[in-house]
Amino acid sequence: MTGSAGDEPAVAPAVHLVVVTFNRSVYLRGLLDSVLGLDPAPAGVTVVDNASTDDTPAVLAAFGARAPFPVQVERLPVNSGGSGGFRDGVSAALTATTPGTAGWLWLMDDDVVAVPDALAAIAPFLADAGAVHGRRWDEEGRPFFWQHRFSTWLGVPLPVPGNVFRHGPVMRTDVGCFEGMFLNRSTAERLGPPDGRFFLTWDDAIYGWLISRTEPVTYVDRYVLRKVRPQRHVDLGVRHLNDSSDLSRYHVMRNRGHVARYLQTEGCWSRPGFAVGTALTAAKELVRLLFVEHGLRGAVPLWRGWRNSRTILHDPAWTPEMGLPEMGT
The missing domain is CATH 3.90.550.60 (Spore Coat Polysaccharide Biosynthesis Protein SpsA; Chain A)
Structure with a gap:
């Protein structure tokens, strides 16, 4: 290097x-x-x-x-x-x-x-x-x-x-x-x-x-x-959490569907591991709401995003839009 x-x-x-x-x-x-x-x-x-x-x-x-x-x-x-x-x-x-x-x-x-x-x-x-x-x-x-x-x-x-x-x-x-x-x-x-x-x-x-x-x-x-x-933020020791928006919160959870599909394309997806990662993602956003934005009103977009991520995860027409030719399974 x-x-x-x-x-x-x-x-x-x-x-x-x-x-x-x-x-x-x-x-x-x-x-x-x-x-x-x-x-x-x-x-x-x-x-x-x-x-x-x-x-x-x-x-x-x-x-x-x-x-x-x-x-x-x-x-x-x-x-x-x-x-x-x-x-x-x-x-x-x-x-x-x-x-x-x-x-x-x-x-x-x-x-x-x-x-x-x-x-x-x-x-x-x-x-x-x-x-x-x-x-x-x-x-x-x-x-x-x-x-x-x-x-x-x-x-x-x-x-x-x-x-x-x-x-x-x-x-x-x-x-x-x-x-x-x-x-x-x-x-x-x-x-x-x-x-x-x-x-x-x-x-x-x-x-x-x-x-x-x-x-x-x-x-x-x-x-x-x-x-x-x-940006408002809170220091968690290992990292800072900044404030966010309902639009961002929705996509944080909704795009878990796209993340899963790319992992599947590359042969790296673990159903139980990914479920744990999704739970950790939601927990991080809830911590952000509580300690940075001092409320839980943004929890609804998180739920909507997670629900829509399931649609992406099970969409038979989904195909990757980026990826190197030598990758994949």
Whole structure:
């Protein structure tokens, strides 16, 4: 694995940004300003506007006029969620670029800002992986917790406690996070874009897991993004839990159906283990409701999501929308 502490500075590879936004023009403006401050600059930017109804089109037009690199805007007719946005964004970026103009795609939401030297900092780690994740600061300037490995028996990512960088700057993981994932272009071409059916949540975790079946997925000790949207949270020791929404809670449970189907496709599904993982997922959301949001009114979307996950799990017409040809059973 490249990127050891003693490596010589690497030349930053050509990176094309993929940003998904929906009705958060204030945050989007800050993100795009930070992109203009990147040194080195990106090779280009694709922004997916998920049918925003605020002044997002004007913000994007002003950004395109200022940017010294290519900018393309994909405006969707309806809000397709983060999953649909990244599906269309990755597809558009692959179509608009070539391996010579962009070897990597950097995926992110609209409520972050880029650290000015992010591309230089991440460059030594982009030589031999399918996906790489840099670190993030939270909105209060503290390290944002993201260090997980996927339990195929449970079908959930589990937090890895402690200092995962105590022996070096690279942690091998097997899940993804679209808030900052650097995606190898060749990997994206083989795997295909993300599965838009997830709408919200689980899509990036499964995308990273599928990549890890054949290629390294890493988390590295270099800060590349800073969150700017405040969120209520509670410190549980091994991790923080942030506030959520009924829409997100619904999809956390509903998308367990898609997670199960991908595990089945890869020959990794355990019925009893997955049931335990689903119970743990529901319990985590109930803890979030009680200790972060101080109520249980959001329990109904959890129930509805779980019920609809059963429909997906038993749908005879379900087929995977992403996966490497050499995978599967």
